[in-house]
Amino acid sequence: MSEVAATGISVLLVDDHPIVRQGYRRVLESQGDLHVVAEADNAADAYGAFKAHDPDVVVLDISMPGASGLEAIRNIRARSPRARILVFTMHNEAVLVKAAFNAGASGFVTKSSEPSAVVTAIRNVARGERAMSDDIAHILAEDSLSAGSALDQLGEREIEILRQFAGGATTEQIAAHLNLSIKTVQNYHYLIKTKTGARTDAQLVRLAAACGLTRIWR
Amino acid sequence: MSEVAATGISVLLVDDHPIVRQGYRRVLESQGDLHVVAEADNAADAYGAFKAHDPDVVVLDISMPGASGLEAIRNIRARSPRARILVFTMHNEAVLVKAAFNAGASGFVTKSSEPSAVVTAIRNVARGERAMSDDIAHILAEDSLSAGSALDQLGEREIEILRQFAGGATTEQIAAHLNLSIKTVQNYHYLIKTKTGARTDAQLVRLAAACGLTRIWR
DNA sequence: ATCCGGCTTGGGAAATTTGCCCGAGCTGCA
DNA sequence: TGCAGCTCGGGCAAATTTCCCAAGCCGGAT
Numbered sequence: 001m002s003e004v005a006a007t008g009i010s011v012l013l014v015d016d017h018p019i020v021r022q023g024y025r026r027v028l029e030s031q032g033d034l035h036v037v038a039e040a041d042n043a044a045d046a047y048g049a050f051k052a053h054d055p056d057v058v059v060l061d062i063s064m065p066g067a068s069g070l071e072a073i074r075n076i077r078a079r080s081p082r083a084r085i086l087v088f089t090m091h092n093e094a095v096l097v098k099a100a101f102n103a104g105a106s107g108f109v110t111k112s113s114e115p116s117a118v119v120t121a122i123r124n125v126a127r128g129e130r131a132m133s134d135d136i137a138h139i140l141a142e143d144s145l146s147a148g149s150a151l152d153q154l155g156e157r158e159i160e161i162l163r164q165f166a167g168g169a170t171t172e173q174i175a176a177h178l179n180l181s182i183k184t185v186q187n188y189h190y191l192i193k194t195k196t197g198a199r200t201d202a203q204l205v206r207l208a209a210a211c212g213l214t215r216i217w218r
Numbered sequence: 219m220s221e222v223a224a225t226g227i228s229v230l231l232v233d234d235h236p237i238v239r240q241g242y243r244r245v246l247e248s249q250g251d252l253h254v255v256a257e258a259d260n261a262a263d264a265y266g267a268f269k270a271h272d273p274d275v276v277v278l279d280i281s282m283p284g285a286s287g288l289e290a291i292r293n294i295r296a297r298s299p300r301a302r303i304l305v306f307t308m309h310n311e312a313v314l315v316k317a318a319f320n321a322g323a324s325g326f327v328t329k330s331s332e333p334s335a336v337v338t339a340i341r342n343v344a345r346g347e348r349a350m351s352d353d354i355a356h357i358l359a360e361d362s363l364s365a366g367s368a369l370d371q372l373g374e375r376e377i378e379i380l381r382q383f384a385g386g387a388t389t390e391q392i393a394a395h396l397n398l399s400i401k402t403v404q405n406y407h408y409l410i411k412t413k414t415g416a417r418t419d420a421q422l423v424r425l426a427a428a429c430g431l432t433r434i435w436r
Numbered sequence: 437a438t439c440c441g442g443c444t445t446g447g448g449a450a451a452t453t454t455g456c457c458c459g460a461g462c463t464g465c466a
Numbered sequence: 467t468g469c470a471g472c473t474c475g476g477g478c479a480a481a482t483t484t485c486c487c488a489a490g491c492c493g494g495a496t
Contacts, residue, residue, distance in 0.1 A: 017308065017329035019336055023241010030244075090235065111235035118237055155443055168421040171482085184445050190484060201419035203386040209427075373472055389453085402474050408455060439496080445489085452483065462473075 008033040009126045012049055014040045014060035014072070015088075024059070027115050034122060043072035050076050050083065056126045058085045059118075062100060070103045070156060077104035084125045088118060092139055092212060097132075099156050107131035153195050159213070161188045165201075166208035226251040227344045230267055232258045232278035232290070233306075242277070245333055252340060261290035268294050268301065274344045276303045277336075280318060288321045288428070295322030302343045306336060315354055317428055325349035371413050377431070379406045383419075384426035 011028060013036055015021050021039050028034040038053045040046045050058060058076065062069030069087070076083045086107040087100045097108050107125045109118050113133040121131040132140075154162065157178075164174045175185045198204040208214045229246060231254055233239050239257050246252040256267040268276060276294065280287025287305070294301045304325040305318045315326050325343045327336050331351040339349040350358075372380065375396075382392045393403045416422040426432045 018331065019245060019333040020238060020241060020329060022245050022333050023238060023243075025241075026244040026248075027237060027240050111238055113236065115237040115240050157444065165418075166420055168418055168424055170418055180444090181446060183447070186483070187446070187485095188444090189482095194484095200383075200386055200388055202384055202423045205420045205423040206386055375473060398473095399475060401476070404453065405475070406473090407453090412455085437496100440494090442492090442494105444491080447487085449486095450484085452481105454481065455479090457478095458476080460474085463471085464469105466467100466469085 008035050009057060009122060010035050010037045010053065010055040011122065012036075012038045012040065012046070012053060012055035012058045014043075014046045014049075014058060014069075016041050016061065020061075028119070028122070031119055034119065043069055043075070046072045047075050047079070050080065056084060057122050058083060059088050059122065060085065061089045062087055062091065062096070070099055070160075073100065073103040073105055084128070086121055086125045086131065092135060096159070097136055097140060099159070108136050109133040110135055154192060158188055158192050158195070161185060162192050162204065162208055163213050165189065165192075166205045166214040226253050227275060227340060228253050228255045228271065228273040229340065230254075230256045230258065230264070230271060230273040230276045232261075232264045232267075232276060232287075234259045234279065238279075246337065246340070249337055252337065261287060261293070264290045265293050265297070268298065274302060275340050276301060277306050277340065278303065279307045280305055280309065288317055291318065291321040291323050302346070304339055304343045304349065310353060310357055315350075315358060326354050327351040328353055372410060376406055376410050376413070379403060380410050380422065380426055381431050383407065383410075384423045384432040 011034055013021050013024055013028075015024070018041070021041070025036045025039070028036055037055055038049045040049045046058070046060065060069055060072065062073075069089075073085050073087070076085060083104075084106045085104065086109060087105045088109050088111065090111045092110050092112070100108055106128075107121050107130060109121045109131070110133050112135060117133050121133065124131040160178070161174055164177065169177070171182055171185050171189070174180070175182045178185070193199070193201075193204060196204065196207055198207055205214070229252055231239050231242055233242070236259065239259070243254045243257070246254055255273055256271045258264045258267045264276070264278065278287055278290065280291075287307075291303050291305070294303065301322075302324045303322065304327065305323045306327050306329065308329045310328050310330075318326055324346075325339050325348060327339045327349070328351050330353060335351050339351065342349040378396070379392055382395065387395070389400055389403050389407070392398070393400045396403075411417070411422060414422065414425055416425055423432070
């Protein structure tokens, strides 16, 4: 058990962009009570770093290449149910937020939030509370009122594959990233199309973009 | 004209994530010769900030909500051809890189790069040189071997077919619409892919959207 | 405890599309 | 006249998509 409560909050940073980690580190450490004790740049290393440093809070970006961030959350929580995980990402799609909380996240803050919101969220999560940024709360509220987007009928794996596909990845690349057979990815591709009603790959990309799953550099 | 050459390099940061800007700011300022003189969180504000502060280098992320980062580049360069712009983003697709350079960027660095690479790139760009991270150079090299330029290599018919395709039309619909055989549309589809270098239909849609051929957000 | 339903993973096989090569008609232009 | 480039489509092997099916797993209901 970590006994750093009196001296501050220890943080494990997980994000695939080095300079982004550097930046977070400096922002967080300037707070005085927050200490970044380790970093990881992929889901696979995240648990190792967690085990080695037993941080009070894990701050992670779910959109990393390769293995799913959601998987990393489940991975950590499965072996250390005490773990407090704060998802910190650019994505703000309701299905993703729900998936993250279901996977065991304690908080969800978007990168659009003010730095102070992130810091506050970390403190709240460390205290065992649930935390989310205002925009996320708003999105979840909207979502609970609406009948649900086309993406709501998709499972977690389907969402992940759709994200990569819409991002321009080939079937082989997706299969390699997710350690699946090409056949399985093809089947998901087909399944996603039928579930969403998209008749064309282009329609699928447009749908993904419209739902915020993929950003297109208009 | 900015006369800060002797005292360092002034930087304008454009990124839609506040904490990411904060982080960059700290990383850059710890270098001593780099000074962040302004920030902007969207393309529209970018030019105003540029005009007000006349920075030596603009560091911007092209993937911002709403208006395009590419547009912002064109915007700034059109009115201030002296401007040095370093694109700094998570995207690493060849078409995007080319589009950025065509729009007037002086450099392109991915967020997967080491912080030192970003700093080096800023200094090189400020000196008037072109700069890009190793992964980008690699991607462009690969791309140049397989030929394939951008969208302006396409003929009238090809553009029209790409527009309809990216808009979500099926091959049959396009054929019917243009009074062509399905075979011809298929051939165009293939031709367009090879000409643009898109390996995937999704990449084609993204390319079309990036070039303004298709609007995705209704 | 058991069953049901949904998610995930993949095999199989027919139908369709892609990848690439080809020729032919048209136009503009040197 | 002749070349060059766009438009249009045939052909055919290779790859992918489309469906249908099954098995393992897990969580919730009975």
